[in-house]
Amino acid sequence: MSDVTAPGGTASGSPDSAELVMRAEKLDGEDELAAVRARFALDDDVVYLDGNSLGALPHHVPTRIADVIEREWGRLRIRSWEESGWWSAPERIGDRVGALVGASPGQVVVGDSTSVNVFKALVGAVRMAQAEDPRRIEVLVDAATFPTDGYLAESAARMTGCALHPVAAADMPAEIDHRTAAVLVNHVDYRTGRLNDLAVTTRAAHHWGAHAVWDLCHSAGALPVELDRHRVDFAVGCTYKYLNGGPGAPAYLYIRSDLQERFDSPLPGWNSHAEPFAMEPAYRPGEGITKARVGTPEILSLLALEAALEVWDDPAVTIERVRAKSLALTDFFLECVGALVPEGVVESATPLDHGRRGSQVSLRCAGAAGVMEELIARGVVGDFREPDVLRFGFTPLYTRFSDALRAARVLAEVIG
Amino acid sequence: MSDVTAPGGTASGSPDSAELVMRAEKLDGEDELAAVRARFALDDDVVYLDGNSLGALPHHVPTRIADVIEREWGRLRIRSWEESGWWSAPERIGDRVGALVGASPGQVVVGDSTSVNVFKALVGAVRMAQAEDPRRIEVLVDAATFPTDGYLAESAARMTGCALHPVAAADMPAEIDHRTAAVLVNHVDYRTGRLNDLAVTTRAAHHWGAHAVWDLCHSAGALPVELDRHRVDFAVGCTYKYLNGGPGAPAYLYIRSDLQERFDSPLPGWNSHAEPFAMEPAYRPGEGITKARVGTPEILSLLALEAALEVWDDPAVTIERVRAKSLALTDFFLECVGALVPEGVVESATPLDHGRRGSQVSLRCAGAAGVMEELIARGVVGDFREPDVLRFGFTPLYTRFSDALRAARVLAEVIG
Structure with missing residues (x-):
């Protein structure tokens, strides 16, 4: 060569x-x-x-994970859920991811796959929009979307009584109307590398009372996202691309702080409960972004991501x-x-x-x-x-x- | 001391x-x-x-994971999805878990949390039961269930138009009737350690055309489960208890082979598509248990589990x-x-x-x-x-x- x-x-x-x-x-x-x-x-x-x-x-990830496995799991065992900060890792790492996508703390939680988070975000978005106006019965999805978003959008639409309409990302602002409950758009198109207009589409969604869900898989860690600045409603993304979190590293979900109170999760796992160890028969959602958690997080993959994010600590x-x-x-x-x-x-x-x-x-x-x-x-x-x-x-x-x-x-x- | x-x-x-x-x-x-x-x-x-x-x-897990991180991720990088067998790991490891719960190959897939798998299983079970008879509008759940199962059962029931009824596990066989779409029972009660009767409850469900979903979190790796022998419909479980897979190790989902064709997943992620890399806009489920996958699996946690299961290779x-x-x-x-x-x-x-x-x-x-x-x-x-x-x-x-x-x-x- x-x-x-x-x-x-x-x-x-x-x-x-x-x-x-x-x-x-x-x-x-x-x-x-x-x-x-x-x-x-x-x-x-x-x-x-x-x-x-x-x-x-x-380079530093293997040493960190060796410590997680040998000391935190191997020696501290169950104590590590508290003592090694495992329990709070999804929110703690969420804040670190948030800092890279323009989200102030308390709005991002890490866990599950992007697919699962698309489902949570979209069902949550539709429920909120319909609670205000039940005539909002359509979900618009980026027609060139990475496939999993479209598949999950179809399921979310089906399970909330909505119709799903694929629309070219560039045409999205013009296609949103009073029937729209939510739109799901890829910030950067996985195939062409086209950067879609987050500000304009989000604004158009808000104009009609719809919620915008952005997939940041191909933008987080590569360009400024400015979720807070543009008042994005929901965002999801993976962490194994430009964030270097490792193979299948957990994805994340952003829910704008003022929407969290109304977020009604379709996957209300025990990790999202107000008091997980109270083991209450009735579900009572936790405060803030915690309510977007589901089950027990995959700690090894999660903490490899946390270590990988240290690269961004360099000023x-x-x-x-x-x-x-x-x-x-x-x-x-x-x-x-x-x-x-x-x-x-x-x-x-x-x-x-x-x-x-x-x-x-x-x-x-x-x-x-x-x-x-x-x-x-x-x-x-x-x-x-x-x-x-x-x-x-x-x-x-x-x-x-x-x-x-x-x-x-x-x-x-x-x-x- | x-x-x-x-x-x-x-x-x-x-x-x-x-x-x-x-x-x-x-x-x-x-x-x-x-x-x-x-x-x-x-x-x-x-x-x-x-x-x-x-x-x-x-003891052998740290060495294996060091190799996964340093060689498979660090040196082979993207090639590992094929060359290191990452892509097929959920089914491969699923078969190993299956062997421990009485499931012949091709019926168990590993991935996601128990909570997410409860949702997949229960929605899938209800859809199947309702496709045969739409009057099946009730889900029965073990009244003493580990909370997350109950929370997810409530969501699954809500999203499929069912009512949810908590029933003591021992009374479950008598409570199932023609209105029952699915039952969700913990094989071993997490609080008391009581072992519930898998054979009798599953038989009662089948008698009425309902599907039985078993949570094996506290039985897999601790006692013989015999899923195939009792014709269990669906089962879920975690792998971080008696299977020693590590903190938050991925959960699994069992779908009996003859039900897989009819399984209609509420979380149809791209990993479950017939041709994931064809990137088709329309969802086409994969064959067999693959259709129960969702998104990209968390490889580090998944392969730590695979290594941990080697303990069971000893005759x-x-x-x-x-x-x-x-x-x-x-x-x-x-x-x-x-x-x-x-x-x-x-x-x-x-x-x-x-x-x-x-x-x-x-x-x-x-x-x-x-x-x-x-x-x-x-x-x-x-x-x-x-x-x-x-x-x-x-x-x-x-x-x-x-x-x-x-x-x-x-x-x-x-x-x-």
């Missing part, structure tokens, strides 16, 4: 390429987040552009810097692809407009599945999404501009 | 006590499972009788031996309590009849919360349950007869 800085290979000897190598070096040299990469288990053999599917391992790691680098990386990758890949072979599905772009670049091409296999074989790890999308995720915490160039060069070799 | 084999202390010098010491030594000497204790992280300072809340750590560790030892342990503990604790101070809430007993002993006494605090301070770890219950769980894999005696002796010291 050719090194980015070395000449040779199909396109690397071209004048374009030499200039791009210098540009990559300069950008990496000026990168304020460059030092963060050393905190992750990465090697230079692979360009890992699949952090939007599974984030890389922060140099701000979401603004992450966003700036994300845009610079994706700009540069698109530029490299434009320079190195023959015209017309690939087409970007990702908006060029910064205001409409997440932290990935999706390129459409013929035979995309085979192309991605070959890229991976050559050490450039992205992923393939049906029907024809090469997806490259750029995690600003650990991706270098030289990685972006190398990915474009290998793509040119494979596809050119 | 007095050692079991040493004379001294309030009751240990009595003739009764000397004989009990010899009995404990003899029983431990004859115990076919005695060697299994060495596989667990336990020390002789503490008598751990809370394995029915959080099972002890098997010496059979559920029949576990059951025999469980009954012998609880018999012996009750005998020790009878001999050492002054009459009338405690009263057993646990049935003496072996056919009605789980693997715990629950003693009622005045000031139980304070008594348990003092027991724990003196190295005997059980737990307190409202309103007046001292709960002692006996995990046959690692609890010795000498532990039972020591617990009774310390109880006598504290309470006598």
Whole structure:
């Protein structure tokens, strides 16, 4: 495999390429987040552009989890629910996630999968909207949504007596009306990387008395979300992408503080009870965001996430810097692809407009599945999404501009 | 703290006590499972009788999880979903759990919390029963149920248009009738340790065309369950008690194979889709038990459970031996309590009849919360349950007869 800085290979000897190598070096040299990469288990053999599917391992996580297993579980055993802070972990870690998505404390709880949280949020949203006006009988869902959101939205609609209507995210504001109980939109489209307008859609929902549920899977940790500022009602997201929480790390649910009182959970597990150990036969919801909990949290996965979030404690790691680098990386990758890949072979599905772009670049091409296999074989790890999308995720915490160039060069070799 | 084999202390010098010491030594000497204790992280300072809340750590789990984190996540990253078998883990581990609860392969899937699985099972059960006869509009729930089952049953009933009726588990067979859609019963009562009659109640449900949902939290890994033999419809359970899967280890759901085709999940997440990576907008359930999956599984917690289950691979560790030892342990503990604790101070809430007993002993006494605090301070770890219950769980894999005696002796010291 050719090194980015070395000449040779199909396109690397071209004048374009030499200039791009210098540009990559300069950008990496000026990168304020460059030092963060050393905190992750990465090697230079692979360009890992699949952090939007599974984030890389922060080096310090194994030590922390070894302590959780050997000391907290192994030696303290049951005492750890109190003494090691296991019981309060969902809210404590929720606040840490909240800080990364513009939520002040007490509004985010971590636990369950994104799918389960979509169900909780959407049923909760519909119940609230219908309590005010029972004529609100429609749920609108982002037509290009990641599938699980759509499947759960269908179930939530069915179980609350609503109809479900798929609507293009861009058209959502215009489609909401007095019949709308809730809308469910992906902040960043998983396939194209398009960033949807959270402020405008949320405002439109509120105008009609509907509630907006946002899926932040592809935006949390990659760009500023500003949930509080835009008065978002509900949000859900996973933590194993840009938050690097580990495989299947628990998801989270945000419920705006002034809505929590009215939140009526469809999954009122004992962990959400006002006094879980009173073992009361009748359900009495806990205060605040606690009422969005369900059952016993999966502690090992939960505490791996907590450890992973420590990367964000570094004052140099701000979401603004992450966003700036994300845009610079994706700009540069698109530029490299434009320079190195023959015209017309690939087409970007990702908006060029910064205001409409997440932290990935999706390129459409013929035979995309085979192309991605070959890229991976050559050490450039992205992923393939049906029907024809090469997806490259750029995690600003650990991706270098030289990685972006190398990915474009290998793509040119494979596809050119 | 007095050692079991040493004379001294309030009751240990009595003739009764000397004989009990010899009995404990003899029983431990004859115990076919005695060697299994060495596989667990336990020390002789503490008598751990809370394995029915959080099972002890098997020694080999930390090494396995270190490998999952450092190699599978850290180095293979996204490739591990296939190469490390992450994707198929819920069904693979489900089969291992199934083997311990009398379920042939393909009927158990691991994932989510018990609470979430109660919801899936109960909604699924009601939908099936109503599809045959819409007049089935009642759900019966074990009146003494662990609270979360009751809370989720209420939600499931509400969301399927049913009424919920709490019924004493013993009366359940007589209370089921043509209006019953589903019954939800705890196999072993968490508070009293009473073993409910799975065969009779399941048969009664079937007689009326209703479906039986069993909660196995306090029976799986402690006694033979025989799900297939009794044609149980659905079962759920946690894995962090007698299965020693770790704090908040994922729960499981059993759906009898001939019912799976008709199972209509209220939580149809993308992991349960026939082709998850086809990313189809329309939901198409997967084959078999896979359709009971929801979202992305919490891999670290899931694989810790898988490792923990290896303890059961030892041919010496059979559920029949576990059951025999469980009954012998609880018999012996009750005998020790009878001999050492002054009459009338405690009263057993646990049935003496072996056919009605789980693997715990629950003693009622005045000031139980304070008594348990003092027991724990003196190295005997059980737990307190409202309103007046001292709960002692006996995990046959690692609890010795000498532990039972020591617990009774310390109880006598504290309470006598």
